[in-house]
Amino acid sequence: MATIIGIDKIGFYSPEYYLDLTDLATARQVDPAKYKIGIGQDQMAVLPADQDIVTMAANAAAQILDQADRQQIDLLIFATESGIDQSKAAALYLQELLQINHQARAFEIKEACYGATAGLQIAYDHLAAHPTSQKVLVVGADVARYGIATAGEVTQGAGAxxxxxxxxxxxxxxxQPTAYYSEEIMDFWRPNYRDTALADGKFSTAQYLRFLDLTWQAYRAKTGTQLTDLTAVLFHIPFTKLGLKGLRQLTTDLAAATKESYFDYFQQATGYNRQVGNLYTGSLYLSLLSLLDQQQLAAGSKIGLYSYGSGAVAEFFTAVVQPNYQQTLQVACHQQQLHQRQRLTVAEYEQFFMQTGLTDDHDFQIKRQSPHADFYFAGQTDQRRIYQRKEPVK
Structure with missing residues (x-):
């Protein structure tokens, strides 16, 4: 049997609080249709003070890792653009919380929303180059923050x-192969002195679509693949309307009957994204999980994936659905997570927003706010972050 390298399990975590965007629209004196149709979002995850990128990553990974996995992982890659330290990698905190094998490389990577895809491709190359290596853990965890009553407010979110x-x-x-393209542009960025992002929205949308065309055409040239060879195409989803624009661009020349299938899959692939909001590095893979959880795909189906990270780097690649893949999914777990969340008022959301992004050098403690989470952020002592878990790792 030929060796295949790919995704064996997917875990997902989003905070236990959310804001309904109808409530936000009312508070901002905006027609709700602008958010729910014009942007394509229904709800937005809101981060409580007892969660950050490390705890969200740990809560997501704990769903899928057993003891054998923890011992066999020899590479741990943490992708984020919401880093908690300018020097120490979040991967090291995660390794300790999950009790992952210490005979492992563990590091953090950053390139806006592209980071998890970079990690995924590094993982592929690592396993291909090292026959004795067994497993790699890649996590993407982020908090999308633009500020209260800003243009980007409706496209916030959090998760891993x-x-x-x-x-x-x-x-x-x-x-393999994949197709990628990079170019220095200023469509979205966050300087060190800010805890909210800066963005040129219209310019960023144009670059997202331009990079999609460049990487798709390069992928076609490398592989001879036609769009109709792909069962579905998934996108980086900062908000679902942007992915929809990408799909419309790709399918312009297809007959109406052929287009319909791609748009049906897209709707299923953005179900979770509409409820959680922007995950930055995890957005493409949340869309993938949404599709796998909601759709029965035939073994051998080929899925196209478009990853984009502002600044900017993009990659187009494909993955093949494996036989009986449904047996590995944790659909009930994912749906329960979303179902058990607590709805916030706009005033409560604004209060939560002001609690995050702590930079004070004094000691502080944080009261636990996430009753269902296994891992949580408890505060700071001597400028050292303190993480705790509800129960010992099994």
């Missing part, structure tokens, strides 16, 4: 996606 990469994966086999 964890990917276990192995040989002979049970979910998706990654295919």
């Amino acid at each position: 996606v964890a990917l276990l990469i192995t040989r002979q994966p049970r979910l998706l086999g990654l295919q």
Whole structure:
């Protein structure tokens, strides 16, 4: 049997609080249709003070890792643009919380929303180059913050996606080659002195679509793949309307009957994104999880994936659905997470927003606010972050 490298398991975590965007629209004196149709979002995850990128990543990864996985992982990659330290990698906190094998490389990578895809491709190359290596954990965890009553407010969110990469994966086999493109542009950025992002929205949308065309055409040239060879195409989803624009661009020349299938899959693939909001590095993979959880795909189906990170780097690649992949999914767990969240008022959301992004050098303690989370951020002592878990790792 030929060796396949790909995604064996996917874990997902989002905070236990959310804001309904109808409430936000009312508070901002905006027609709700502008948010729910014009932007394509229904709800927005809101981060409580007892969660950050480390705890969200740990809560996501703990869903999928057993003791054997923890011992067999020899590479841990943490992708984020919401870093908590200018020097120490969040991967090291995560390794300790999850009790992952210490005979492992552990580091953090950053390139806006592209980071998790960079981690995924590094994981592929690592397993291909090291026959004795067994498993790689890639996580993407972020908090999307633009500020209260700003243009980007409606596209905020928070959460983490964890990917276990192995040989002979049970979910998706990654295919090579891929196509990628990078160019220094100023469409979105966050200087060190800010805890909210800056963005040129219209310019960023134009670059997202331009990079999509460049990477798709390069992928076609490399592989001979036609759009109709792909069962579905998934996108980086900072908000669902942007991915929809990308799909419209790709399918312009297709007959109406052929287009319909791609748009049906897109709707299913953005179900979770509409409820959670922007995950930055995890957004593409949350969309992938939404599709896998909601749709029965035939083994051998080929899925196209478009990853984009402002600044900017983009990549187009494909993955093949594996036989009986449904047996590995945790659909009930994911749906329960979303169902058990607590709805906030706009005033409560604004209060939560002001609690995050702590930079004070004094000691402080944080009262636990996430009753269902296994891991949480408890505060700071001697300028050292303190993490705790509800129960010992099994």
